[in-house]
Amino acid sequence: MASTPLSILDEGEGGKVIEILAGRGLRQRLMAIGFGPGSFVKVLKKTGHGPIIVELKGCCKVGLGFGEASKIMVTTED
Amino acid sequence: MSPKKRLKIALAGNPNTGKSTLFNALTGGRQSIGNWPGKTVEKKTGKLKHGNASADIIDLPGIYSTTPYSIEEAIARNFIVEESPDVVIDIVDASNLERNLYLAVQLRELGANIVIALNMMDVARSRGFKIDVKKLSRLLGVPVVPTVANKKEGINGLVDAALKAAESPERDFSIDYGADLEPKIKELQDHICRHARQLAGKYGARWLAVKLIERDPEISGKMRSADDDICTPELEKFITKAGKIYGEDADVEIAGKRYAFINGVVRACMERPAIAEATASDRIDNFVTNKYIGIPLFLALMYLTYQLVFIAGDPFVSLIESGLGALSSSAASFFAASGSPEWVFTLIVSGILGGIGNVLVFVPNILLLFLAIAILEDSGYMARAAFVMDRLMARFGLHGKSFISIIVGFGCNVPAIMSARTIEDEKYRIVTVLVNILVPCSARMAVFVFLASAFFAPEVAGQVIWSLVLLSFVLIMSLGYLFKKFLLPGPRAPFVIELPPYRVPSPRALVAHTLSRTWLFISKAGTFILGVAILIWFLANFPEGVEYGSAESYIGMLGQALNPVLAPLGFDWKGSIALIFGLAAKEVVISAFGILYDVSGEGTLQAVLAREWTPLQAYVFMVFTLIYVPCFATLAVIRKETGSWRWVAFTVAYSIVLAWAVSFAVLQMGHAMGYA
Numbered sequence: 003m004a005s006t007p008l009s010i011l012d013e014g015e016g017g018k019v020i021e022i023l024a025g026r027g028l029r030q031r032l033m034a035i036g037f038g039p040g041s042f043v044k045v046l047k048k049t050g051h052g053p054i055i056v057e058l059k060g061c062c063k064v065g066l067g068f069g070e071a072s073k074i075m076v077t078t079e080d
Numbered sequence: 081m082s083p084k085k086r087l088k089i090a091l092a093g094n095p096n097t098g099k100s101t102l103f104n105a106l107t108g109g110r111q112s113i114g115n116w117p118g119k120t121v122e123k124k125t126g127k128l129k130h131g132n133a134s135a136d137i138i139d140l141p142g143i144y145s146t147t148p149y150s151i152e153e154a155i156a157r158n159f160i161v162e163e164s165p166d167v168v169i170d171i172v173d174a175s176n177l178e179r180n181l182y183l184a185v186q187l188r189e190l191g192a193n194i195v196i197a198l199n200m201m202d203v204a205r206s207r208g209f210k211i212d213v214k215k216l217s218r219l220l221g222v223p224v225v226p227t228v229a230n231k232k233e234g235i236n237g238l239v240d241a242a243l244k245a246a247e248s249p250e251r252d253f254s255i256d257y258g259a260d261l262e263p264k265i266k267e268l269q270d271h272i273c274r275h276a277r278q279l280a281g282k283y284g285a286r287w288l289a290v291k292l293i294e295r296d297p298e299i300s301g302k303m304r305s306a307d308d309d310i311c312t313p314e315l316e317k318f319i320t321k322a323g324k325i326y327g328e329d330a331d332v333e334i335a336g337k338r339y340a341f342i343n344g345v346v347r348a349c350m351e352r353p354a355i356a357e358a359t360a361s362d363r364i365d366n367f368v369t370n371k372y373i374g375i376p377l378f379l380a381l382m383y384l385t386y387q388l389v390f391i392a393g394d395p396f397v398s399l400i401e402s403g404l405g406a407l408s409s410s411a412a413s414f415f416a417a418s419g420s421p422e423w424v425f426t427l428i429v430s431g432i433l434g435g436i437g438n439v440l441v442f443v444p445n446i447l448l449l450f451l452a453i454a455i456l457e458d459s460g461y462m463a464r465a466a467f468v469m470d471r472l473m474a475r476f477g478l479h480g481k482s483f484i485s486i487i488v489g490f491g492c493n494v495p496a497i498m499s500a501r502t503i504e505d506e507k508y509r510i511v512t513v514l515v516n517i518l519v520p521c522s523a524r525m526a527v528f529v530f531l532a533s534a535f536f537a538p539e540v541a542g543q544v545i546w547s548l549v550l551l552s553f554v555l556i557m558s559l560g561y562l563f564k565k566f567l568l569p570g571p572r573a574p575f576v577i578e579l580p581p582y583r584v585p586s587p588r589a590l591v592a593h594t595l596s597r598t599w600l601f602i603s604k605a606g607t608f609i610l611g612v613a614i615l616i617w618f619l620a621n622f623p624e625g626v627e628y629g630s631a632e633s634y635i636g637m638l639g640q641a642l643n644p645v646l647a648p649l650g651f652d653w654k655g656s657i658a659l660i661f662g663l664a665a666k667e668v669v670i671s672a673f674g675i676l677y678d679v680s681g682e683g684t685l686q687a688v689l690a691r692e693w694t695p696l697q698a699y700v701f702m703v704f705t706l707i708y709v710p711c712f713a714t715l716a717v718i719r720k721e722t723g724s725w726r727w728v729a730f731t732v733a734y735s736i737v738l739a740w741a742v743s744f745a746v747l748q749m750g751h752a753m754g755y756a
Contacts, residue, residue, distance in 0.1 A: 021332065026295060027149055028574045030331060031504065034145035035576060036179040038339035039332060046362070049371045052471045053480070053575060062176045063365070065467040065480075067575035 004079070008043060009054065009071035016044030016057075017076030024073040035064060037074060087135035087246050088163065089128065092156060092187060093171030094180050095142030096460075096580035098199050101589060102171055102229040103139045106239070130239045138165065144179075146186040148298050151501045160192050161283060166246040168192040169238065174204035174211060174226070177350060181342045184220065188253035191284050195242045196224040202231070203581075208353040215349040222250060230586050254286060257337050261330070265289045268318050276306045292319050294331040361581045365464070374468035381461075382487075386549075389448040390529070390542070396444035404437040405684075423621055426628050431617030432610065434674030434685075439609055439667040440602070442526040446491075447598045449522055453491050454593040458585035462487070463577055470575050476557040477564025479503050480575050482512040486556065489519030491597070493714045496521075497721055505573030511563045513721055515556045517710040517731060520548060523666035527705050530670050534686030535698040544699065548706055555707065555738070609671060612664045616657075616675050635676070649704065649743045650697045659704065665711045696755040700747045708739035 005020045019041050022029045036058040037043065047055040051068050058064060066074075091106075093099045107126030124139040140159060141152035148154035160168060170187055172180040187194050198213065217224040223241040227234035257265060268289035272280050279288060279302060291299040367373060408429055415425040456462050462484055470480030481503045489496035496516050503509040520528065528548055532541040564570075619635040626632040631640060631653070638660070639653030646656045658672035677688045689698075709715075709732050719728045 021329075024574075026331060027504070028576075030145065030147050030294070030335070031149050031574075031576060033332070033335040033339075034147065034149070034182060035578060036182075038178075038182070039336035040339065040343075041178070047365065047369055049369070049471075052371070053467055055365065055369060055467070055579065059178055062179060063361075063579040063581075065463070065470075065575070065577045065579050067470065067480075067572075069572065070574045070576055 005075040005077050007072045008045065008056065008066075008074040008076050009068055011045045011076070011078070013045050013048055015078065016042060017078040018042055020075045020077050022074055024070070028070070028073070032070070032074065036062060043074070043076060087133065087167070087243070088138065088165040089135045089242055089246075090138045090140055090159065090163075090165040090168045091171065092140045092160075092168050092183070092192075092194075093142060093197075094144055094173065094176075094183060096578065097142070097171045097173040097180065098229045099139065099142060099171050101586070102169075102197060102199065102227070102235075103137065104589075104592065105229050105232050105235045106137050128239065130236075130243070133243050135166075135243075138163075143183065145183060146190055147294065147296060150504050154298065157190070160187070160190055166193065166249070167242045168194045169197055169242055170194045171197045171199050171229075174198045174201050175207055175209060177211075177346050178339070178342055181220075181345065182338060184222075185255065185338050185342060188220075188222070189255065189287055189290065191251045191253075191287065193245055193249040193251050194222050195238070195245050196220070196222055197229075197234075197238050198224050198226045199229050201226045201234075202228045210351040212349040216345065219345045219348060221253060230589075255337055255341050257290070257334060261293070261333065261337075264318075264321060265293065267321075268292060271318055272303075276303060279303065279306050290334060294334055295319070359581070361460075364582055365579070368461070368464050369468055374464075375472070378465055378468055381456075385449075385452045385456075386546075389445055389452060393444040393448050397441055400441050400443070404433065404441065408433045408437070426621055427614070427617055430628070430675050431613055434613075434671065436606070436610055436613060436671065437674070439526065439671055442522070442529065442667075443598065443602060445526070445529070446522045447594060449525075450491055450597045451590065451594045453488060454590050455585055456487065458583065458589060458593070460580045460582045463579050466577055467579065473560075474572060474575075475561075477508075477511055477560040477562075478515070478556075479505070479508045479512065479573050481577065482508070482515075482560075485512055485516055486519050489516050489521060490525070491522055493517055493519060493521045493710055494717045497714065497717050500721065503573065505570070507564070507568040507570045508573040510722055510727065511560055511568055513718055514563055514727065514731060514734075515560050517714060517718075517735060518552050518555045518559070518707060520552055520706055521666070523711070524705055526667055527662075527669050528702050530673075530686070531689075531698050531702055534690050535693070535695040544702075548702055551703065551742075552706055555742070559734075559738075609665060609668055612661055612668050613671050613675065616661055616668075616672055620675055649740065650700055650747055651704075652692070655693075655697075655701055659708065662705065663709055663712065665713070666705065669705060694756045696747070696750040699750070700743050703746050704739045704743040706739075707735055707742055709735050 006017070008017070011017065019037050019039055021039070022032055022037065024032070033039075042059050044057045045054060046057050046063065053065055053067050054071050055063055055065050056071070091099055091103055103124065103126065106128050108129070126137045126139075128135040128137050138159070140156040143150075143153045143156050146153060146157045146160075148157060159165075168187060170184050172184060184194065184196060196217075198211070198216070201211075204211065211226075213224050213226055223245055225234055225238040225241050227238055229235070256262065265286065269285040272285045272288050276288075283299075288299060288303070292303065368377060411429055411433065412425070415428070456465070465487065466480040466483050469483040473480055473482055482500070484502075485496045485500045487496075488499050493516055496519065497513050500509050500512040500516070503512055525545075528545050529541075532544045536544050616635065619638070620633050621628055622634055623632075626636075630636055635657055636653065639657040642656045642660070643653050646659070651659075654673075654676045657676060658669045661672045662669040673689065674685055677685060677692070693701075710718075715728050715731065718731055719725060722728075
């Protein structure tokens with residue numbers, strides 16, 4: 003499965019979380035806040051290389067730094 | 081009749097699930113929702129009364145998981161393990177089921193006897209979610225009670241379910257971690273049972289095994305320092321063997337299995353519309369977090385807040401002022417007529433009425449400020465402010481979430497410093513704590529308002545105060561940058577923040593928040609500041625026979641001893657004294673003026689001061705007050721949050737040096753510009 007960093011998706015695009023390329027602490031934090039393996043995320047808002055807003059599974063919104071979003075690998079395939 | 085056993089019920093749940101509201105509903109609403117504007121970071125307790133059962137309700141901090149990634153998570157987890165509450169009510173947001181159940185599953189794994197309050201059912205329904213509650217309860221193996229906490233729906237059912245659960249606890253639960261991991265977990269479990277019996281008894285061997293595979297730092301540490309002769313290399317070998325199947329990422333596999341279990345449960349008992357339409361929340365966010373509009377909008381909101389606080393508060397301030405004035409002059413004439421000794425007169429009029437009255441005058445402003453902060457928090461805007469400011473903050477060694485602590489600091493630095501706990505990176509957290517003392521809290525604001533209105537025309541007074549707020553921002557940014565760069569260098573901290581849906585804050589919650597915090601301010605005036613006021617009076621009135629507050633009194637001697645240090649800044653000895661007492665609490669600075677400049681029969685205190693000082697001296701005094709050592713309460717909380725006196729000493733030292741240097745510079749600039 004081809005995966006891309008969440009940060010390069012455009013507004014309105016979404017994908018399934020495949021892996022999180024971060025240290026254990028941040029990874030576990032992200033998984034607990036809803037970025038579980040296989041969960042669906044959609045990019046709602048981007049601010050250049052600033053923080054982005056994503057929507058998780060159509061129910062909650064999370065603000066992420068650009069760096070953090072770059073560590074979340076997603077696949078846009080079904 | 082033997083006394084009934086007192087039940088212990090803990091409340092757990094994700095942030096923004098209505099936990100504080102539920103806590104209030106359970107405890108009868110008369111308990112305060114957290115002492116401080118920093119929200120539920122401290123343990124709060126209340127009492128439940130229901131039929132003839134009574135229970136202690138303990139509100140745990142809002143958390144996302146039981147991995148001690150943040151201080152809050154560690155607090156909650158340790159409470160559940162150490163105090164083993166009879167029941168843990170887990171508040172679950174029905175409109176956000178998957179993520180919320182992630183915590184529920186972990187609480188069950190921890191062996192907590194949980195009852196789920198399926199909260200915000202109205203929101204879920206309005207979005208077209210259909211939840212089969214009975215099925216959910218069956219699949220999770222715990223009672224599930226639908227509630228709408230802010231309308232007090234379902235509370236009785238929840239209490240009944242919790243009391244029933246206390247009688248027949250259900251603590252067994254495990255997730256199947258799959259054919260690869262399970263054998264490793266079993267092996268590790270056996271090892272733990274053999275070598276760390278005590279820990280196994282307390283936490284459960286399986287839970288410890290899973291946590292070790294997740295490489296939970298706290299549990300690993302506990303295992304290593306267990307009294308039982310645990311063989312460290314052997315243990316390490318086991319964990320590595322278990323983790324090896326997935327390389328470094330056994331924790332991802334474990335989280336994945338938990339989510340897989342949850343997804344199965346949710347699929348089985350919830351129906352939701354295929355396409356969620358853009359909500360009002362989305363539309364507001366589009367505007368509020370816009371790259372160009374975000375920051376100006378935020379500044380405009382802050383400006384409006386301040387205008388509201390001072391303009392709307394003013395009539396009430398004047399009302400209290402004239403009331404106190406009348407009280408003090410009638411007291412004065414009463415004592416003059418009754419012929420009581422001079423010291424009784426000075427104690428009552430100058431000491432107590434002067435000391436406390438001048439502080440109580442600011443209650444309307446403080447109340448409005450707390451109300452404004454509560455609205456920003458409860459509406460969901462605060463998280464957006466952090467989001468909008470993150471990039472700018474990062475440039476100055478701070479974090480988006482530092483910004484929340486700065487805003488809260490305008491109310492009081494104590495909760496502000498506590499709210500820095502949500503910053504996971506320790507270095508960023510400490511920098512945030514260190515610079516927070518430069519945020520002018522409401523007590524310092526009271527001093528500014530007092531002096532600005534004494535020395536400057538009303539049109540200018542507002543700008544004078546605004547200039548101090550700007551100065552504090554400049555100092556926060558510069559010192560944040562320096563501290564982060566030289567004192568606590570490290571990589572940029574991750575920024576992850578949940579943006580809860582916007583809500584119209586419930587008036588009941590706003591009133592509760594605002595009143596409990598304002599009451600704290602008032603009770604401080606009634607106890608602590610009263611004590612300091614009497615102390616100042618005593619020092620000003622003795623040794624016997626000296627003129628009140630004169631250079632020969634104890635206080636005069638103290639002030640003169642300090643004068644060499646503070647004289648270059650243009651303060652007289654009375655000003656120096658006021659600053660010393662300001663260490664107790666900044667409002668005391670005003671009280672001290674009230675006592676030191678005896679004003680009986682000479683017009684207002686402000687008029688007396690305006691004759692003795694020049695506007696420039698007053699301004700420099702305000703600058704010094706803004707920066708120098710925060711009050712004792714703030715120092716105590718810095719000790720608590722940083723865990724070391726070293727940072728307290730550093731804060732005291734840097735703030736004194738900085739206060740002196742900046743004040744001196746401002747004075748010289750003022751002289752250069754031709755002011756006296």
